[in-house]
Amino acid sequence: MSAMPRVVAINTFREAVRDRVLYNLVVFALLMIGAAILVGQISIGIERLVIVNLGLSAISIFGLVMAVFIGVGLVYKEIEKRTLYTLFSKPIRRWEFLVGKYAGLVLTLVINTVLMTIGLAAALLYIGRSFARADVSILIAVYFILLSLALVTAIALFFSCFSSPLLSTLFTLGIYVTGIFAADIRGFGALTSSAFLKGATSVVYYLVPNFRNFNSIAAAAHGESIPFSLVWQNTAYALIYIVLLLIASSAVFSRRNLK
Amino acid sequence: MPAIEILGLTKDYAVGFWRKRMRRSLDNLSLEVNEGEIFGFLGPNGAGKTTCMKLLMGLIFPTAGTARILGRPIDDVAMHRDIGYLPEQPYFYDYLTARELLDYYARFSGFSAAERRARVTRVLERVGLASAADVQLRKFSKGMLQRAGIAQAIIHDPRIVFLDEPMSGLDPIGRREVRDIILDLKTQGRTVFFSTHILSDAEMLCDRVAVLHLGKLRGVGSPGKIVSVEVHAMEILFEPAEGHSLPPGLAQRAMPVGGRYRLELPEAALYSAFDEIRACNARILSVSPVRQTLEDYFLGLVERAPQATPPVEAGTR
DSSP states (O other): OOHHHHHHHHHHHHHHHHTTGGGHHHHHHHHHHHHHHHHHHTOSSOHHHHHHHHHHHHHHHHHHHHHHHHHTTTTHHHHHTTHHHHHTTSSOOHHHHHHHHHHHHHHHHHHHHHHHHHHHHHHHHHTTOOOOGGGHHHHHHHHHHHHHHHHHHHHHHHHHTTSOHHHHHHHHHHHHHHHHTHHHHHHHHHHSSOHHHHHHHHHHHHHSOOGGGGOOHHHHHTTOOOOHHHHHHHHHHHHHHHHHHHHHHHHHHHTOOOO | OOSEEEEEEEEEEEEOSSSOEEEEEEEEEEEEEOTTOEEEEEOOTTSSHHHHHHHHHTSSOOSEEEEEETTEETTOGGGGGGEEEEOSSOOOOTTSBHHHHHHHHHHTTTOOHHHHHHHHHHHHHHTTOGGGTTSBGGGOOHHHHHHHHHHHHHTTOOSEEEEESTTTTOOHHHHHHHHHHHHHHHHTTOEEEEEESOHHHHHHHOSEEEEEETTEEEEEEOHHHHSOOSEEEEEEEEEOOTTOOOOHHHHHHSEEETTEEEEEEOGGGHHHHHHHHHHTTOEEEEEEEEEOOHHHHHHHHHHHHHHHSOOOEEEEO
C-alpha cells in the first residue's frame, strides 16, 4: 500500500482500538468458554460439531456487526465532524483517503477474526481434541468469512460516501440479505411465467454478490474438506466486487462538496 | 508570480428541501495575494470568506471561475505540500493526543520519524501546548483546539498559511500569541491569508486587506488606503481641577469618562476649546486626531449594502 492510504489505515485501526471496538472479543471469549464447559458436560460425541458451528457463526455475526456499523460511519463521520477539512489540506487524494479508511477497517476485522479464531482453537483444545488435517477446513471457513466481511465493508463504505448511517445500514444489510438468498431469488424467478420477473430476478442475481458462496461453516463443522479451487474462486469473486465498489465510492466521493 | 490568484470564483449552493433554489455564496471574486504578505480577508458572517477558503482548499468545487496557488491549479493535490490550513472551528480526532495528532498530519509530508518528533515538539512549544502534548484532544478547551489547529497548519513549514478566523475562541493572551505567530511567519517570508471579523487584528497585522460582503468583493488595499486618512475631528481628553466644576457650556459638550472628560470637536474649534478648559483650571491629558477606522468603514459598508446590492438569488434549478 502506498504511503498516504497506509497512514489513514493505521489511524482508522487506532480509532477502532481506542473506541473499544475489540471489547467484543471478551463477549466471544465468554461464549466460547461457556460453550466448551457446557458441551463437556453433555458430551454425546458431537462436541466438535457444536463448538465449530457456534464459534464460526459467532465470528461471522460479530464481524458482520462490526463491518456494517463501523463501515457506514467511515466517511460519513469524517464529513459530519469536519475532520476532513484539515486532512484534505494535506497532500492526500480523496481516493487515497477512501482506500485508507477501507484498509483500516479490514485490518481491524482481520485482527479481530484472528483473535476469535485463536479463541475457537482454545475451546477445541479444552474439549480434549487434538488438531487433525481435516481442521484446515475451519481455517478456510474463517478465510471465507473474512472475504465476506471485506465485501460487506466495501458496500458499507460505498453508501457511507453519500448517505446517512441509518440508510447506509439498511442498504448494506439489504444487499447482504439479498446476497444470501440470491440463488433462491433467481429460482423463484425461473418458476414464474412473467418475463419481467424472470429478467428482474436474474439482474438481482448477477448484480448482488452471492454471499452464500462464502458460507462453509457446515462443511467445516462436519470436518468435510473444502476444494482448493473454491478458495481462489471466492477470492477472485470478492476482489472483483471490492475493487468495483472502491472505484464507485471514489467516483462518488471525489465529486462531493464537503459541507 | 502571485502566491494566490483568484479569477472570477463563484459558488452557488442549492437551498430548500423539496423545491431547490440556488443561492450565490461567492460572486465572481477576483483577487491576487503576493508572496510574503499578510493578507486579511474581512467580512461579516455569511460574507463568503469561509466559502472562498474551502474552494481554495478543494473541499468544495466552484460553480464558475478558477484559482491558482503558487502558480498551480487548486485541484493539484501535490501543491498542498506547500500550504497549511486552519479551518473555522476546527475539529480533530479526539481520541488522539495533541502529539499524536501532529505526528499523524506530519506523516503526510513524508518526514522521517526523527524529523516528525522534532517538529512536533517544536510546534507544540510554539503554540503553547507543550504541557498538554500528551492529553487527548477530547479534554481540550476551545482555545486549546484552536492552538492545535494552528500547529497542524504550520507543522510542515508551508509557504502559504490559510487561517480561517484564527483568533476565534482565544483569550487575550492566546490572541496575542497567534498575532505573534502570524508576524513570525511573515518574518520567515511566508504568506499568510487569514479571514477575520476582528478588525483591530486586521489593522494591526495586515499588509493588505480585502473586504467581502454578501459574496462580493467591496474593496482591496492596505488598511490605510481602505479607510480615509483624512482627519475629520479632534479629540481632547481632560481632567477638571479638584473642587472645580465645568462651566455649563463645556459640561454639555464633553462626555464624562471615569472622572475625566472627552470632547470631540472640529479642528477649527480646537484653540477656543483650549481656552475654555484653561479657564476652569482643568488639566489637558491628551489631544488626538480622529480618523476613520477600519471598523467605521466596515460598519458603513454593511449598513449601506442591503440597499445598494441586488438580491443574491442566482436563479432556480
